Amino acid sequence: MSFHRVRTRLAATAGAAALLAGVLAGCAAPAATGGGAGDGAGASTLSGSPVEGGSLVFADIELQTDFQVQKAFNYTQSNVFRNIADRLTAFDPETGEVVPWIASEWTVNEDNTEFTFTIRPDVTFSDGTPLDAAAVKANLDQLGLGDDAKKIVKNRDFIGYVGSEVTAEDTVVVRLSEPNADFLKATAAATASLLAPATLALDYAGQADISKIVASGPFVFESQVPDQELVFTKRDDYAWPSSISTNDGAAHLDEVVFRAIPEVGLRVGAVASGQADVSRGVQPSDEASATASGIELAVAEAPELTANWAAFRGGAPVVSDQNVRRALQIGFDREALKSTVLSERYPLSGSVLNRSAPGFVDLSDEFAYDADEAERLLDEAGWKVGSDGIREKDGQRLRVSIAASPRSVVIKPAFEFIESEWRKIGVELTNNAGDSAILATALGDPAYPIIGSRQFYLGGLGPLFSAAGNTNTYVSDDELNALFATERAATEPSEREAVLADIQERLVLGTNLLVPLWDEVQVHAVGKGVHISFDGGTAPLLQEAWVED
Amino acid sequence: MLRYLASRAGQALVVLWITYTIVFVLIQTLPSDPVTIFLASDAGADQELIDRVSALYGYDRPWFEQYALQLGNLLRGEFGFSLSTGQSVLERIGSVVGSTLALASTGLLLSVLIAIGISAIAFLVDSPRLRAVIVAAPSLFSSIPVFWLGIVVLQVFSFQLRILSLFPDGSLLSLLIPALVLAIPVSAPIAQVLLTGVEQASELAFVKTARAKGARPMRVFWHHVFRSSLGATTAVIGTTLGVLIAGSVITETVFARPGLGSVLLRAVIAQDVPLVQGLVFLTTLVVVVAALVVDLITPLLDPRVLRSVGTRGVSRLGA
Amino acid sequence: MPDTTTTVADTTATIAPALRLDGVSLDYRLGRKRVRALDDVSFSIGQGEIVALVGESGSGKTTIAGAVTGLLPRSAAITAGSITVDGTDVTRLSESRWSRIRGRTVGLIPQDPGASLTPVLTIGDQVAEIFAIRGERLGRAERRARAIELLEVAEVSRAADRLTQYPHELSGGLKQRILIAIAFGLNPALLVADEPTSALDVTVQKQILRVFDRLAREHGSSVLFVTHDLALATDHASRALVLQRGRLVDDAQVAEIVDTARVGYTRELIAHARATQSALPPEDPAPAADATGTGAAVPALEVRALTKSFAGRRGANATLAVDDVSFTLPAGRTLALVGESGSGKSTTARMILRLVDPTSGEIRLDGRDVTAVSGRDRLALWRRVQLVYQNPDSALDPRWTVGRIVAEPLAAMGLYPVTERRARVQELLDAVALPEGTIDKRPGELSGGQRQRVAIARSLAPNSSVVVLDEALSALDVITQERVLQLIESLQRQFGVSYLFISHDLSTVRRLAHHVVVLRAGRVVEQGSAREIFEAPRTDYVRELLDAIPGHRLIAGAAQTATTEGASRR
């Protein structure tokens, strides 16, 4: 089902996308074909022959002020890093494979503890210094070990990183204290972007300052108006894109400008009025009007990320009972959710992973909507319906609350809907989605019942759910931890697929710790004559984008 | 006058100290440790690192030590480093303070003009109905949600008319329109003061005298009514700075303008204590200085005040 | 404009009168309610004629002044009749039309000089403004010269310096002079003087009116002189219009009024005025305790070398508000502290009440030294000495019933058992001759005179032996004043209470006081029995004071009419 993927330049057509969308939505939604012929709803827009030159305005939902690479967990950061910095490896969303980038090739020892990278020659940072084995080692060391003196956290994906060694001028050997097959993928993540030694030498504040970051990417920092715009210009001698890029040389665009539109309601209008070429974070309710006004909707899928989920936290007594968790899992009508607050561009997810992700197993039948069963489970758990319809157990109300990032345009309305559904089975939900302050506290508080999220997982699901320290569930499940270990140790792809399947099964059905919601997608409004594509992390690939004049 | 200046400066310092204390207490009562929040991102919370960072910022010391330490730093102009961005607080603030000043000052100017306009019309029109409408304007202005107004303005000017850039582009218009949105609520209290002046005008003896001289209505308004409420007006303007800041937080968010407003918002969300402290301390400083200036120029505008100088009268605070 | 001869006493029917009102009725709008302020008022003023408009507060005299100058509040509406000023019908003019008439055709000398100058503008600006209004383009120097000239004509001292001063830096008398200068500076055909001196001391009043009369004569302006004081009217006008509750009840030449007033109400006014002017001070039966206070009986109140100095603000040297004042109030007598504003009489009273701490000196009450009492002793003091304020409106809590107000001292001091208090209160209300049922009313439902009676009743509640009457009559209308005055006297006879009567109004003092102490700038100028003071004043100042009391023509009768200054000239 790769054919409606953002990056498929040839296959994707409006019809195809709409058809599939229709299938997924279970009903033909009007907006799908709204734009009419010519604008492929949900398709990449890289069609025709590239035009050289010009400037592209990418309107993100906010501009980050902290660009310390370790903390580039947000789209707003990875969107920038994808275009100014290169990585050892790249993730091919079509195949789910890790493909060469700065590392032209690599070898892994049989127990997944030693990785040997061969560094592509003649790559230079924009300050002229070479991106050689030494530079790579410097990067890997900071990522893997962190730097307390500089208040720099270590990269959570670099599990068991012991150190690197430059064995030849073009060779780096990485040693891990424990097996980690996912280490390779971890080097393809935005959080593993390679920076010039000059930048690495800076302290936290320095590394956080975008204007001070020197890297080897197709675009180079030009200027900024703090909190307002970031301007990057093309690097003419750029010639080392990853193998997934359709453009082997320098970018077509002369300049790219990142701006922010915090107001959800203004994002489509910005593109419609020609004030932005691309705008991220279009809310479902605006999709129809967008396509109606001839704006293309590019749906960037995110195999590099997990699906959207709601995670139960170990410290919260209310959801400590598995029956309750199960009840909540099956206690709302996903199809209704989709038709009410989502759109056909948001596939309902069947697991922790997106349907487009490698190793995805569809468990959706296992947690299909079943209100009666949910009620039965709750009764069984001892929660009896109270006077106002909300269940109670020895004087305590069945009340849960959810915290989630304000950045997702659908998660708050989605939980408003889920709230009304859960109310029917006697569960009260306080919807704190969108309240950043509460999210900030909730992340650090194991007793906060539910967190709604989706995350980069190139480093594997392990870092997200293994140790008790994980801020998602705060649960350390031995069976899971074992599975994670085997996954990291596994060498055979088939073997790893199997383990990954078990992990998903365990997370969703075994422990009922996660409530799968919908696949992670980012809907972008794309102006007329703008040709753009996205990587597996929904980051724009501006090196191969162009704008018709 | 010198003595007065000295005493007022003294008072200003006391005020600064009190505000610092209030903020410190607020921060101390935080339910959660800012450092934890800062570090417990999606990346997971590493306890030892948390301890190391809090030690680095001195958050592990007893409260009274922190109180003295931080106060000392502020007095020495050392605002420390922002937890959430690692930038120096001054740097962070300095990078955007300009655009906020531009917005705020323009907004203030516009609001004063609006207020004067309203009161002038209210004084000049004869029809009681029309006057009733005009007099109602300020309370209406202070009742419109600023963000709503801002979004409507953007929909109209930026999307329909397409004369205003959605992103601040440095053009005069992209400053004026947000400033106008900001000015609407700020103008309300100023207009109210001027209006009370106008409403009393019909009873005020000296206005009678002026009219009895045969002065034209316009002259009566400017030379007597407006001129004599000028003192009270400046006093109020001194106190609208709070509204101005609140307004700019929202205006800046709606119009995606960089500025102290958005910085404050993020700092507060991230519970970035050093940044919040720095912001509050600096804005307080500005407001206090502004109040001081107002106090110094009010006597020039209203000689009566000179007599009550030294004792900060409520009347002049425009309560 | 029709020139009828129907109006009363139109002495100059041949040319257009300076002012003419024809059957003017006027209402004030209050929400949906309408209150009639003027009812079919007709009169006219000839060119160069000086006419007084006399009436008590609420009689509508100020409303007429407003209607004539177009300065009525917006709630006022002329419902009938017409007003003609110097030949122009001004009954219904827009503000802008009025602004062309005002100043040059009709001028105003306002009631309250204190508030009638724009506080934030220098005197110079406000005087010079009239040139701008007249459209005269003048250079700085010339404007300054002309302004000084105007001020000097109005006998403003140090005119040149005044230009740069602000109103609050000047005395009331000076302000009024400046306002007069401004009014005459525009040389209007008709000048409306609205109670021009009611806020000023008698001596100042006299000087001001002298200037006013002179200028009026020189300019040959017609004047509408609005006042509540008939005596003043008769001194300065040739004709008097008497208003009562919005109706014109009398319109006659002063000469006639003085001899034989036809209208009853006018007669009443005359009678009262004459009474206060000419009445002999009450005889003092007991041997007057002389200044040294070594009288036989223990005096109710004794004050020795009382001094109060206020520290000047910010280093300015201290000012003596009260300077070495001594006097004695014999039991059951009335002692008047007389003096113009700023003479220190109120401060003295407040020291006696221990509301202000004396700097030095001694106060003895019934022989006991109370100079430094505080706490409980001060409460004890207040049981003996009580105060009646000048303004009954502010002296009574509008939210309280009369009963509660009068009972407050009893409750607070714990006098009389709770059950008997109401009876005691009723008793007091009867004593001050308040009608049945007043006890449950609130101050708002009472007239000014009744309120003052309530205040008096309260002052007597704790059986106080000394009552301080602080200008207790000045806020009342003449007729009411008379009645309250009589009440006060009778109460003294009934309860033998002693009064310390603070007043600037010698005519009321003359009616009431056995002993008079005249203060000036904090010092005692002269004191002695009322007779001595009024019959044979020893100091020029007191003579001046007495001379300043208006109403000479009333006393002297018709004979002097022709010669008295300010008489009309035709």
Place this chain on the structure above:
Amino acid sequence: MPRGIGALPLPGPATALSALLVLVLVAWLVVPGLFTSYDPLVGDSAEVFLAPSVAHPFGTDHLGRDVLARVIHGTTQTALTAGLAVLVGLALGTAIGLASSTLGPWADAISMRVIDALIALPAFMVALFVVSAYGAGPVSLGVGVGIGSIVLFARVTRAEVLRVRALDYVEASKLAGAGYFRQLFGHILPGAAGALIALAVVDFGAAVLAVSALGYLGFGTPPPTPEWGLIIAEGRNYLANAWWMTSLPGTFVLLVVVALGVLGRYLGKVTRA
């Protein structure tokens, strides 16, 4: 103009209408169910984004909930939050104001500095901080916003008390032997109460707006509980394709705030005798 006239203000049509509106609100507060048949929490997925009609005067929202029903049921939460805000301001403000105006020069100097400090400390900053620190909820919102109005109440209390204390009848009661509290509760407070009540009424409106502003910044009363401020704030996201979601409740709140202002001024006039 004769004395007395102008002192007695009769309620004009504006005041009457305002009073009526407030009465309606009280009714909504007590028996919201009587005014709408729709459920403010559970919507009808088939009726999302319906424009205003007879059935739905304020239209429906993104979950198919009747917006008017949400406004009506939102009255409770709104009154709770804004009411608490007013209470905080009133209690603390009056205390400071009384201290400064009745406890002598030192107390005055100190309280005036505190007031200055509160002026200098932007109220909105404090509200933002409190709400973000303790999580948006009726209490934190109420307190956070309330702190901002302390200054106002303190100032008015001080001014009013000083005004009333200057009146002769207060001194008279002192002469009558009344002690501090007798004067305070017998004369001074009743005399100052009018202005404070008036201010409280006006401040209530201001509080609703402040809460709404916080809601806009993402610190609103968490759903499902409907609350005016948040209804307006959240509705803005749909302004482009469902203008009614924010505009109609917005206009309604605007009317309420204005009405409260009118009432406040009227009360001020009546009680300030």
